[in-house]
Amino acid sequence: xxxxxxxxxxCLRKRRITYIYIVVVVLVVSIMFVLSARFGxxxxxxxxxxxxxxxxxxxxxxxxxxxxxxxxxxSLAMVGDVTAIFWADGKAGFQNVSAIMPVSIExxxxxxxxxxxxxxxxxxxxxxxxxxxxxxLTDILTFGTIxxxxxxxxxxxxxxxxFICLYMFVFGYGKESFAQFSSIMxxxxxxxxxxxxxVKRVFVYSFSDKTEVIDVNPIxxxxxxxxxxxxxxxxxAIVTGVLSYVLSVFIAKRKRGLV
Amino acid sequence: MEEIKNVIEIKNVSKDYGDFxxxxxxxxxxxxxxxxxxxxxxxxxTTTIKAVLDVIDIDEGEIFVFGQNIKKDSARLREDIGVVFxxxxxxxxxxxxxxxxxxxxxxxxxxxxxxxxxxxRFSLPSKKPCGDFSRGMRMKLQIxxxxxxxxxxxxxxxxxxxxxxxxxxxxIQIFGEYVTKKDHSILLSSHxxxxxxxxxxxxxxxxxxxxxxxxxxxxxLKTHEEGKLxxxxxxxxxxxx
Numbered sequence: 001x002x003x004x005x006x007x008x009x010x011c012l013r014k015r016r017i018t019y020i021y022i023v024v025v026v027l028v029v030s031i032m033f034v035l036s037a038r039f040g041x042x043x044x045x046x047x048x049x050x051x052x053x054x055x056x057x058x059x060x061x062x063x064x065x066x067x068x069x070x071x072x073x074x075s076l077a078m079v080g081d082v083t084a085i086f087w088a089d090g091k092a093g094f095q096n097v098s099a100i101m102p103v104s105i106e107x108x109x110x111x112x113x114x115x116x117x118x119x120x121x122x123x124x125x126x127x128x129x130x131x132x133x134x135x136x137l138t139d140i141l142t143f144g145t146i147x148x149x150x151x152x153x154x155x156x157x158x159x160x161x162x163f164i165c166l167y168m169f170v171f172g173y174g175k176e177s178f179a180q181f182s183s184i185m186x187x188x189x190x191x192x193x194x195x196x197x198x199v200k201r202v203f204v205y206s207f208s209d210k211t212e213v214i215d216v217n218p219i220x221x222x223x224x225x226x227x228x229x230x231x232x233x234x235x236x237a238i239v240t241g242v243l244s245y246v247l248s249v250f251i252a253k254r255k256r257g258l259v
Numbered sequence: 260m261e262e263i264k265n266v267i268e269i270k271n272v273s274k275d276y277g278d279f280x281x282x283x284x285x286x287x288x289x290x291x292x293x294x295x296x297x298x299x300x301x302x303x304x305t306t307t308i309k310a311v312l313d314v315i316d317i318d319e320g321e322i323f324v325f326g327q328n329i330k331k332d333s334a335r336l337r338e339d340i341g342v343v344f345x346x347x348x349x350x351x352x353x354x355x356x357x358x359x360x361x362x363x364x365x366x367x368x369x370x371x372x373x374x375x376x377x378x379x380r381f382s383l384p385s386k387k388p389c390g391d392f393s394r395g396m397r398m399k400l401q402i403x404x405x406x407x408x409x410x411x412x413x414x415x416x417x418x419x420x421x422x423x424x425x426x427x428x429x430x431i432q433i434f435g436e437y438v439t440k441k442d443h444s445i446l447l448s449s450h451x452x453x454x455x456x457x458x459x460x461x462x463x464x465x466x467x468x469x470x471x472x473x474x475x476x477x478x479x480l481k482t483h484e485e486g487k488l489x490x491x492x493x494x495x496x497x498x499x500x
Contacts, residue, residue: 007350
């Protein structure tokens with residue numbers, strides 16, 4: 001199994017430079033943003049928003065935190081796309097090699113999940129280093145808050161990765177786009193179902209005459225979810241990972257010789 | 260008298276794909292022999308090989324490898340089997356060194372010295388991506404991998420097809436050397452009967468998913484007037500039609 005994980009890492013060897021480049025860009029842009037939010041044009045814009053548009057200090061902080069969270073997600077998203085491994089395996093016909101190895105189907109599937117977890121380990125470690133640097137420079141976000149953001153983002157992207165694996169086993173090699181689309185749709189549907197009442201309110205509001213004032217602020221909702229529900233997202237990621245693995249093994253056994 | 264052991268025993272195996280059926284096939288590969296598995300394209304050779312390796316599920320029958328049911332512990336039994344397929348399955352970017360790193364973490368008995376010796380013998384560069392290899396080089400690379408983990412049984416699916424006669428002879432010579440060790444055996448599938456005729460001890464002929472003929476090669480050649488395996492194969496195909 002270790003050999004299969006090594007092979008997966010080899011498949012992404014070419015991405016190393018891109019990953020380092022993205023991490024450096026994220027760090028530079030984050031620092032520039034933090035400095036600008038304190039002393040530069042972003043600070044000026046925020047002040048004018050507060051005086052002219054009735055935006056509160058908390059809104060400004062949330063918006064800044066949201067922007068920083070997006071930066072942090074970039075370096076995680078880079079490692080989150082595991083379709084590249086499936087694409088490379090399918091192109092080479094690697095299933096012919098892996099099927100004849102002395103490795104059980106369970107272990108072959110598990111190797112993919114371990115690879116994803118390892119990527120996220122790398123992503124989270126890099127993000128933690130970035131978070132440490134950013135938290136030293138700003139009071140927009142404390143290290144604790146950034147940690148919660150990282151846990152939430154990493155968990156959310158792990159859920160995406162787990163769905164990708166599952167759908168790749170369902171659709172087979174060469175159907176990476178279908179797997180990506182289906183994973184995104186599954187996550188959207190799950191989010192809508194879990195937040196049905198809020199989504200319904202937004203939906204109803206968008207088709208109404210808009211005279212009613214609605215208190216649903218998407219950025220505030222996301223930041224609230226990150227700060228208050230990060231453990232729930234983490235647990236969801238673990239549960240999704242386990243369920244996805246069990247289902248993937250079941251499918252891989254049924255489709256022996258194909259995946 | 261010493262009892263002849265079989266490394267592969269296929270008993271009444273069937274597999275129905277709808278448009279093609281492997282129909283109740285049975286044959287054995289004795290230990291220490293080279294068994295030529297002959298048939299036209301689409302006759303069922305690859306399906307049979309995949310069934311032997313437990314890569315596909317069979318509908319009926321039993322398959323024993325080294326005396327053990329392949330269904331029970333196929334992953335462990337594969338430690339002792341080296342396999343070469345018609346198409347190489349390694350990623351184009353992988354070099355010989357990459358393959359060595361991967362394989363030594365998969366096979367318990369992987370011997371990197373043997374592997375690099377084979378690469379040297381086959382004149383395969385260990386630092387060049389295998390995507391840049393010719394078909395012959397790719398086949399040699401697969402053979403090097405199959406023979407570098409002390410496998411007792413080699414299963415080859417059309418290893419010589421599409422290769423020039425010089426490379427084919429070289430590969431056949433390597434197979435001959437491999438079976439000089441007492442407990443080493445080969446199941447060699449091919450539609451090129453000339454290769455089988457050169458090295459095989461046993462012959463199994465499959466056509467339309469059914470075993471038409473199987474047994475000792477010399478005895479088969481003796482009992483048929485045609486004189487050559489190719490002619491015998493054609494005789495059975497024409498008789499069916």
